[in-house]
Amino acid sequence: MENSQNTRHTIFEEEAFQRLLKEIEQNNGTAMLIGGAVIDNINGLEVKDIDIEVYGLSYVQLVELIEGLDMNCNLVGKSFGVIKTVIANFEIDMSIPRRENKVGIGHKGFTVELDAKMTPKEAGKRRDLTINSTYLNLHTGELVDPYNGLADLEKGILRATNEHTFIEDPLRVLRIMQLLPRKGKLVAKETLEICKKMVEFFSELQAERIFVEWEKLLLKAERPSIGLEFLKASGWLKHFPELQNLVGCPQNPIWHPEGDVWVHTCMVIDNAAKLRDLVPEDWRLTYMFGALLHDIGKPSTTTPELTANGHDVAGIPLAETFMKRITNNKSLIERVSTIVGLHMRAGQLFNSKAKESAWKRLHNKCRLDILGWQSKADSAGRTGRNVMLDKHGASEKCFELFKEFGKKEIQRVILGRDLIALGLKPSEKFGVILDDCYKKQLDGASREEILLNLKNASLK
Known part of the structure; x- marks a missing residue:
């Protein structure tokens, strides 16, 4: 054990939290901070997700203790010994140590046995990686490290805590995919070999669980390519054939001196991560x-x-196809597919010195600022480029016109009521006429010019 630095979250200073800790201690219990929060605390980062495992108390005792303090007590995770409570508008997960035994397929194929008498070493055995098997005693500030996770953390090594329990949940391989670029530098050789042996267990995973790990990789990692390279090294890339097919796909070295499409994609995704915070939050995952x-x-x-x-x-x-295998979010699928289909257009329009009308039509298909960031990341995804320092004309044009066009599609200046005001009677031709008016508008004609042409045409 060793002493930790002060926990970095104001929640730990709240009077209600201190009362909770005191009550647990007075009932001969011990509250241990677990999971990624311990690592963040060690690294001097603000603790964002708080998971606490309470030793020495039964589930019933812990529930009664929390309710006795007039605190919120949500038993949504009762079967896993988990209680959700809230302090200062911050949700905290509290649990009793447990054993899990795999008896079926998938993440629900486990029997759970709660045991308040377990030690952190016994409870930590079921955790995925040694760095996640460290504990912080919230009463004394002592770090408990039964699996040498601190040494692995210092060296940047991701190592399975226990080979036999690790293989029980194939999602752990994808957790390594997103944790490696965020928390480590390399995967222990023996752990990588275990992951290779688990390749065929992929079918046990549900789409929503797979999606969460991809989301963490793409939104939290500074260099998502490290996670992609792990998928390749572990053999798990085969489950994402659209990406696996990029490996070895040649490119013209004049335009792509960096190598094949896989290498290029890895460079682009890292560029995109550097630009990620500049993209509107509701578009980041799509981007x-x-x-x-x-x-x-x-x-x-x-x-x-x-x-x-x-x-x-x-x-x-x-x-x-790729997106539908991991999510049923239709809006996300449509947006991502649109970006893929249009990722070349900004560069093409810029290089051909296209008229503003062409840019308006492109903007109507996908926001120009998003395509600008995409084009910038793509263009810099090759040897000798720097996405942060290099100027990219096509992207700058996108940003310039986006300020003019706004977030939404170019609004129509001629509507059905305008046709009626000209004396035209509603008919099936209205749609055709309005579309023709819109084309003229995008080509630069003013509302007055379009209405005048319509009026002259109606008089003939």
Whole structure:
């Protein structure tokens, strides 16, 4: 054991939290901070998710204790010995140490046995990695490290806490995918070998669990490519064939001196992560998935001459297939597929010095600022480029016009009521006429000019 630095969250200073700790201690219990919060505390980071394991008290005793303090006591995780409470508007998960035995397929195929008499070493055996098997005694500030997780943390090594319990949940492989670029530097050799042996267990995972790990990789990692390379090294990339097909897919070295499409994609996704905070929050995940999948159409369109004309369009159905396997969020799927299909357009319009009308039509399909960030990350995804320092004309044009166009599609200046005001009677032709008016508007005609043409046409 060793002493930890002060916990970094104001919640620990709340009077209600201190009362809770005192009550647990007076009832011969011990509250241990567990999970990623311990690592964040050691690294001097603010603790964001608070999970506390209480030793020496039964589940019933802990419930009665919390209720006796007039605190919120949500028993939503009762079967796993978990209680959710709230202090100063912050949700805290509290639990009793437990054993888990796998008896079936999937994350629900476990029997759970609560045991208040367990030690941290016994309870930690079921945790995925040694760095997550460390504990912080909230009463004394002592760190409990039964599996040498602190040494692994210092060296940046992700190591399975216990081989036999690790293989019981294949999601742990994907957890390594997203944790490696965030918490470590390398995966222990023996743990990597275990992951390789678990490749065929992928089918046990539900789509929503897979999605959560991808979301963490894309939104939290500074270099998501490290997670992608782990998938490749562990053999798990086979379960994402759209990405696996990028490996070894050649590119013209004149335009892509960095190597194959896989290397390029890894560079692009890291660029996108550097720009991520500049993208509107409600578009970030879309943007990151778009960067990940932007070139998945290249393997099917690359010719012996190393051209890949049409790879943008070819990537649309592949992006849809990839996304549908991990989520049923229709809006996200549609947005990501749209970015994949349009990721070349900004550059094409800029290089051809296209008229503003063409940019308006592009903006109507996808916000220009999003396509600007995508184009910038893509352009810098090659040897000798710097996404933070290099200027990119196509992206700058996107940002410039986005300020003018706004967030939504270009609004129509001619509506059905305008046609009626001109004396036209509502009919099936209204739609055709309005569409024609909109085309003229996008081409630069003013509302007055369009109405005048309509009036003259109606008089003929």
